[in-house]
Amino acid sequence: MTRQFTTRVDAIYPATVADYRKAKAGRLDDVTWATAEAGETLAAPYPEIVGSWLANGFEEVTGDDHAGE
Amino acid sequence: MTTQASKDITYVLVDGLNIAAGLETLEHKVTAVTVQKQALGETWPTTVDTGTRKGELTVAGWLDSVMMTPASGGKVNTISTTSSIVSAFVNGNTVSERALVFQAANVVGIGIFTAPEDIAKMTPEFSVAGECGWAFIAVPYAARTTDGNTDSAYGDLTAQAATGHAVLHVGAYTGGATKCVVKLRHSSDHITFAAHTTFADVTAIGAEVKALASACERYVSAEWAWTGGTNPSISFAVLVVAD
Numbered sequence: 001m002t003r004q005f006t007t008r009v010d011a012i013y014p015a016t017v018a019d020y021r022k023a024k025a026g027r028l029d030d031v032t033w034a035t036a037e038a039g040e041t042l043a044a045p046y047p048e049i050v051g052s053w054l055a056n057g058f059e060e061v062t063g064d065d066h067a068g069e
Numbered sequence: 070m071t072t073q074a075s076k077d078i079t080y081v082l083v084d085g086l087n088i089a090a091g092l093e094t095l096e097h098k099v100t101a102v103t104v105q106k107q108a109l110g111e112t113w114p115t116t117v118d119t120g121t122r123k124g125e126l127t128v129a130g131w132l133d134s135v136m137m138t139p140a141s142g143g144k145v146n147t148i149s150t151t152s153s154i155v156s157a158f159v160n161g162n163t164v165s166e167r168a169l170v171f172q173a174a175n176v177v178g179i180g181i182f183t184a185p186e187d188i189a190k191m192t193p194e195f196s197v198a199g200e201c202g203w204a205f206i207a208v209p210y211a212a213r214t215t216d217g218n219t220d221s222a223y224g225d226l227t228a229q230a231a232t233g234h235a236v237l238h239v240g241a242y243t244g245g246a247t248k249c250v251v252k253l254r255h256s257s258d259h260i261t262f263a264a265h266t267t268f269a270d271v272t273a274i275g276a277e278v279k280a281l282a283s284a285c286e287r288y289v290s291a292e293w294a295w296t297g298g299t300n301p302s303i304s305f306a307v308l309v310v311a312d
Contacts, residue, residue, distance in 0.1 A: 011263040028221035
């Protein structure tokens, strides 16, 4: 199952794995960015972004978060 | 880092006014407030650092002629009880470079010097209240038009700033927009950027210092978004002071 994350603030991240690799290599001018609104829950578009999201304040939505709903 | 000389100092911002073009010299000094303690029986006194600091900033140049325009009146050519936010880009207007920032500075003295072989020069002396310190330029001073961000030219604080201040200087604001919202953004890895500190809505030339509400990650940038206006343009710089 694709891992789900929420962001508490407006955020921006590389849209595709190719963009992620460009950003990682420092070629930020060539990167196409995707945006996430504060409070939005979204699925990780590719696994490589997960570490960066977690390091920058995205919170993973686990099954426990929905307990009692 | 390249060696910086006076020619590189193209921005000395007093709120939204750049006075660099009228300056010849800039002097900054921080002194410790000390008391001398000499107990009975002691031959020599001991100097005790009270822990408080006093900041001074003195600039000199052709400010009498340069500063006569109404828009800048009262910023540096008169004694001022209203404090200004002053930033001197002493290492150039370059992202990640250091700049001197004074959170609150008042003009408390003005000297005018005239000599037969010289042009009349003025020396405003600022008394510095609040914090003064070295900032990093997160976003260099430049004009910006359509909504955007500077993530692709991020600044590097060299380490996470656990506490500190973000500083915004707005030197030009045109186009009749209702407002422009400027936010400091940050990232731990310069891959995913998130909004960090939102400055007050910008509607005019000016400056603002905001305390960082939470730790600011190492890589910083800014975003700006307009409401209304026709081809609006804003010229601004964002700095981050890590305490």
